[in-house]
Amino acid sequence: MGAIKTVGVIGGGAWGTALALTAARAGREVRLWARDPGTVSDIRSKRQNPRYLPKITFDEELAATGSLDEVADADALLLVTPAQTTRAMLAALKKTGKVRGPVVLCAKGIEQSSGKLLSKVLAEELPGVEPGVLSGPSFADDVARGLPTAVTVAANSAKTALSLCEALQSPCFRPYASIDILGTQIGGALKNVLAIACGAVVGRKLGASAQAALTARGFAELSRLGTAMGAQGETLTGLSGLGDLVLTCSSSQSRNFSFGLRLGEGFMASELISAGGKLAEGAYSARVAVKLARKHDVEVPICETVAKMIDEDLTIDDALNTLMARPLKSETAGL
Numbered sequence: 001m002g003a004i005k006t007v008g009v010i011g012g013g014a015w016g017t018a019l020a021l022t023a024a025r026a027g028r029e030v031r032l033w034a035r036d037p038g039t040v041s042d043i044r045s046k047r048q049n050p051r052y053l054p055k056i057t058f059d060e061e062l063a064a065t066g067s068l069d070e071v072a073d074a075d076a077l078l079l080v081t082p083a084q085t086t087r088a089m090l091a092a093l094k095k096t097g098k099v100r101g102p103v104v105l106c107a108k109g110i111e112q113s114s115g116k117l118l119s120k121v122l123a124e125e126l127p128g129v130e131p132g133v134l135s136g137p138s139f140a141d142d143v144a145r146g147l148p149t150a151v152t153v154a155a156n157s158a159k160t161a162l163s164l165c166e167a168l169q170s171p172c173f174r175p176y177a178s179i180d181i182l183g184t185q186i187g188g189a190l191k192n193v194l195a196i197a198c199g200a201v202v203g204r205k206l207g208a209s210a211q212a213a214l215t216a217r218g219f220a221e222l223s224r225l226g227t228a229m230g231a232q233g234e235t236l237t238g239l240s241g242l243g244d245l246v247l248t249c250s251s252s253q254s255r256n257f258s259f260g261l262r263l264g265e266g267f268m269a270s271e272l273i274s275a276g277g278k279l280a281e282g283a284y285s286a287r288v289a290v291k292l293a294r295k296h297d298v299e300v301p302i303c304e305t306v307a308k309m310i311d312e313d314l315t316i317d318d319a320l321n322t323l324m325a326r327p328l329k330s331e332t333a334g335l
């Protein structure tokens with residue numbers, strides 16, 4: 001593929017807007033699709049997205065539109081709507097008949113209905129289109145404000161991965177190229193579930209030691225599943241794996257961590273979900289992550305406990321008892 005001059009961003013939420021700004025800062029011509037006409041109008045006329053990035057006014061002018069046809073033929077597309085909308089958005093893109101560049105998956109999750117990673121969903125909906133994955137420790141608000149950020153950008157070929165990195169690189173945004181599409185998706189999907197657990201520990205005031213233990217044992221789950229599925233070791237310990245896990249498990253800026261905080265404070269998951277509120281992808285991928293782990297014969301007790309808190313309203317105290325009462329395990333191989 002040649003140099004990427006135009007970038008189409010699908011999704012007018014916090015991350016879609018932040019990535020559109022990133023591509024604009026990197027000198028690309030950017031078109032941003034949002035389904036909400038109010039968002040399109042705010043971005044065009046005020047250089048703001050007050051619903052998703054309050055109090056930020058962009059230096060950059062973004063061409064926002066409500067028409068997918070105007071975005072689909074860009075040299076590269078970034079798909080930035082929630083994970084569970086990926087299949088429908090890809091089907092809508094297919095209908096335009098205009099997609100020609102790589103489609104970079106930027107959502108973090110697993111398809112609930114099928115248990116498939118989003119790259120598999122892309123291969124089914126738009127066969128022949130080159131897949132990409134962008135993931136790593138990156139809060140949209142930080143990125144939109146131009147704070148320094150590094151992420152992993154994976155594709156099946158080094159050439160495409162490097163072209164995508166060049167297309168997004170700027171003094172405040174540093175992408176690292178990878179050819180491990182699968183591994184890059186695992187970290188993003190699992191860290192959201194594990195961040196809910198860490199938030200719950202903090203919300204219940206169980207202490208910094210418990211939070212660190214949960215993060216480390218969470219990383220063991222992420223690594224076991226990633227390895228069983230064929231991820232590369234460097235990916236799991238890299239930005240999209242350990243990097244994003246550490247960020248999300250330690251900051252109330254994370255929506256998943258904040259969702260967990262509320263669980264720890266005593267709210268039931270069913271109450272929080274029915275109240276709406278901010279997107280917490282881990283609440284949608286916890287159960288399916290457990291199913292995926294079972295399929296690969298991998299134990300993921302923390303993810304399993306989070307799935308029970310979400311699906312069965314297991315309380316934080318019962319969750320803690322379940323985890324602490326597990327039979328003793330070894331931390332190293334060969335014991």
Ligand SMILES: NC(=O)C1=CN([C@@H]2O[C@H](COP(=O)(O)OP(=O)(O)OC[C@H]3O[C@@H](n4cnc5c(N)ncnc54)[C@H](OP(=O)(O)O)[C@@H]3O)[C@@H](O)[C@H]2O)C=CC1
Nearest residue numbers: 012013014015016036081082083085107108138139140279
């Ligand atoms: N925010 C962050 O810091 C980061 C987020 N991500 C990931 O990016 C993905 C998107 O997150 P984010 O942008 O933050 O989420 P937001 O909640 O901020 O925005 C979601 C966007 O998706 C749109 N949307 C929701 N449902 C549909 C649908 N059915 N069809 C089309 N558009 C839809 C919303 O439109 P509408 O306004 O009309 O509802 C909105 O524009 C998630 O998977 C998240 O994990 C990854 C890295 C960082």
Ligand SMILES: O=C(CO)COP(=O)(O)O
Nearest residue numbers: 136137138139254255256
């Ligand atoms: O993925 C993110 C940071 O890398 C954003 O995390 P939350 O979706 O939990 O806010």
